[in-house]
Amino acid sequence: PERYRTDVPTAEVHVLDAGHFALDTAADEIAVLVRNFLGSLR
Numbered sequence: 001p002e003r004y005r006t007d008v009p010t011a012e013v014h015v016l017d018a019g020h021f022a023l024d025t026a027a028d029e030i031a032v033l034v035r036n037f038l039g040s041l042r
Contacts, residue, residue: 012037 001013014033018026 001015004011004013016022016026016029018029023030
C-alpha cells in the first residue's frame with residue numbers, strides 16, 4: 001500500500017482481511033467501499 005501512496009498520493013487504499021476470493025469473504029465491506037467511491041463521483 002505504501003508504494004501506491006508514493007505513485008498516486010491522492011489514492012485511497014484499503015487493505016482488506018480477505019483471501020484470494022475477496023468477494024466471497026468480504027462482500028459487505030467491499031460493497032460499502034464501492035458505494036462510497038461511486039457516491040463521491042457525483
